[in-house]
Amino acid sequence: MTVGRRHVGAILLPLLLLVGCSKLLPPKDQVTALEGATLIDGAGGPPNQDALIIIRNGHIETIARVNDIPVPRSAERINLAGKTVIPGLIDAHAHVERWAAARYIAWGVTTVRDLHGGTDTVLALRKDMNLGSIVGPRMFSAGAMIDGVPPTYPNATGIASADQARRAVDQHAVAGVDYLKIYTKVTPALLRPLLDEADKLRLPVAAHLGKTDALTAARAGVVSIEHMSGVVQAATGDPKYASAHDNFLAGWTAEEKGWAGLDSAAVARTARALAQTKVTIVPTLVVHDMLARLDNPILLTRPGMEDVPESAQSVRSVPSLLRRTGWRAADFDAFRRSRRREDQFVREYRRAGGSIAAGSDAANQLLIPGYSLHEEMSLLVAAGLTPLEAITAATRRGAQLLHADSLGMIAQGKVADLVVLNANPAGGIGATRNIAMVMIRGRMIRPDSLRSTWK
Numbered sequence: 444m445t446v447g448r449r450h451v452g453a454i455l456l457p458l459l460l461l462v463g464c465s466k467l468l469p470p471k472d473q474v475t476a477l478e479g480a481t482l483i484d485g486a487g488g489p490p491n492q493d494a495l496i497i498i499r500n501g502h503i504e505t506i507a508r509v510n511d512i513p514v515p516r517s518a519e520r521i522n523l524a525g526k527t528v529i530p531g532l533i534d535a536h537a538h539v540e541r542w543a544a545a546r547y548i549a550w551g552v553t554t555v556r557d558l559h560g561g562t563d564t565v566l567a568l569r570k571d572m573n574l575g576s577i578v579g580p581r582m583f584s585a586g587a588m589i590d591g592v593p594p595t596y597p598n599a600t601g602i603a604s605a606d607q608a609r610r611a612v613d614q615h616a617v618a619g620v621d622y623l624k625i626y627t628k629v630t631p632a633l634l635r636p637l638l639d640e641a642d643k644l645r646l647p648v649a650a651h652l653g654k655t656d657a658l659t660a661a662r663a664g665v666v667s668i669e670h671m672s673g674v675v676q677a678a679t680g681d682p683k684y685a686s687a688h689d690n691f692l693a694g695w696t697a698e699e700k701g702w703a704g705l706d707s708a709a710v711a712r713t714a715r716a717l718a719q720t721k722v723t724i725v726p727t728l729v730v731h732d733m734l735a736r737l738d739n740p741i742l743l744t745r746p747g748m749e750d751v752p753e754s755a756q757s758v759r760s761v762p763s764l765l766r767r768t769g770w771r772a773a774d775f776d777a778f779r780r781s782r783r784r785e786d787q788f789v790r791e792y793r794r795a796g797g798s799i800a801a802g803s804d805a806a807n808q809l810l811i812p813g814y815s816l817h818e819e820m821s822l823l824v825a826a827g828l829t830p831l832e833a834i835t836a837a838t839r840r841g842a843q844l845l846h847a848d849s850l851g852m853i854a855q856g857k858v859a860d861l862v863v864l865n866a867n868p869a870g871g872i873g874a875t876r877n878i879a880m881v882m883i884r885g886r887m888i889r890p891d892s893l894r895s896t897w898k
């Protein structure tokens with residue numbers, strides 16, 4: 444017996460030591476060296492040739508030129524000669540659905556700013572993606588939006604008094620949202636106590652406006668204006684827009700058409716006044732463009748739609764939207780006439796030094812998770828931004844809105860979220876869609892292998 448015990452101990456002791464040691468030793472470093480790409484860092488500077496990007500444990504450790512410094516011996520080396528690297532894209536206006544998670548990654552979108560869903564549903568999805576239990580972008584979320592009464596969406600939080608406004612903010616804070624989203628029926632009288640409470644709890648407020656005009660909301664302290672909502676009211680001072688927003692669809696239609704009636708000077712003046720408030724505009728030109736072309740059935744078969752499953756009702760539900768709105772040819776003509784003024788506003792906002800962030804509004808009607816952010820970048824360029832400014836709008840500006848300083852740029856110490864492109868988008872923004880590889884948290888993913896999981 445004693446001999447036996449000694450024998451067992453002799454085997455067990457080294458085993459225990461091994462187990463114990465493996466807990467004490469730091470995990471092995473994961474080092475990747477990306478060599479030879481052209482680098483667009485997201486901060487707006489000119490592209491750098493022959494970049495060497497060294498990534499250690501999910502963060503960018505060093506950026507240099509190839510051959511300027513030695514590549515660590517332990518690094519996995521990836522030759523990117525002829526490729527262009529941009530930061531992981533940030534969709535600053537998303538409604539994230541579970542089926543879409545991997546689609547975002549396949550299209551290079553590594554962060555999403557979610558702006559409404561059922562609070563429990565979207566916060567569970569946020570947890571799954573941020574812990575890495577499903578493949579998807581890192582996610583920030585507003586939970587359910589806060590609206591007037593009756594709320595436009597049944598899962599939104601409706602408020603009718605200052606007390607209810609404060610309580611709604613507190614409830615959202617307790618639920619653990621990252622910021623708040625207010626909707627069209629929130630009046631200036633409700634907005635003030637809401638912003639006061641949000642400020643105490645350090646929750647930024649994103650605004651899709653209706654009954655409050657853009658200048659009033661921006662001066663009161665909202666951090667972003669979504670879809671350029673409330674700009675037509677601010678430019679005209681016409682109270683008919685606020686009244687129209689008693690009904691969501693009536694307000695939306697009036698505003699969408701109202702752009703066409705603005706004169707150029709009013710657009711410029713409003714853009715300058717808004718830029719002074721430092722509010723960020725998330726124009727979602729792709730939404731306005733889609734509305735202007737909703738009568739065109741070709742949109743349902745355009746590139747990118749192949750990634751959208753048949754069951755994705757939110758994207759494919761155009762007929763039900765048309766039934767609810769009753770929009771006809773004359774309405775679409777009016778929406779098309781508005782596009783010129785919307786583009787002018789974006790241009791004037793940029794000229795006045797205002798911050799513009801790129802957002803898609805996917806997965807709403809015809810907007811494709813991931814892909815529509817590339818459509819938005821192209822539309823921003825068509826409106827007058829340079830390709831590099833459009834990339835900054837889809838990277839750095841989104842990170843600033845999220846107060847996520849480690850995202851949205853390729854620089855030392857930042858999180859290693861990046862996209863490897865087969866062509867240089869500085870020479871044509873369409874190149875952002877030509878994706879070779881996507882890195883999130885230092886892990887390289889090939890879109891083709893991801894697509895094979897849903898095809």
Ligand SMILES: [Zn+2]
Nearest residue numbers: 536538558804
């Ligand atoms: Zn939206």
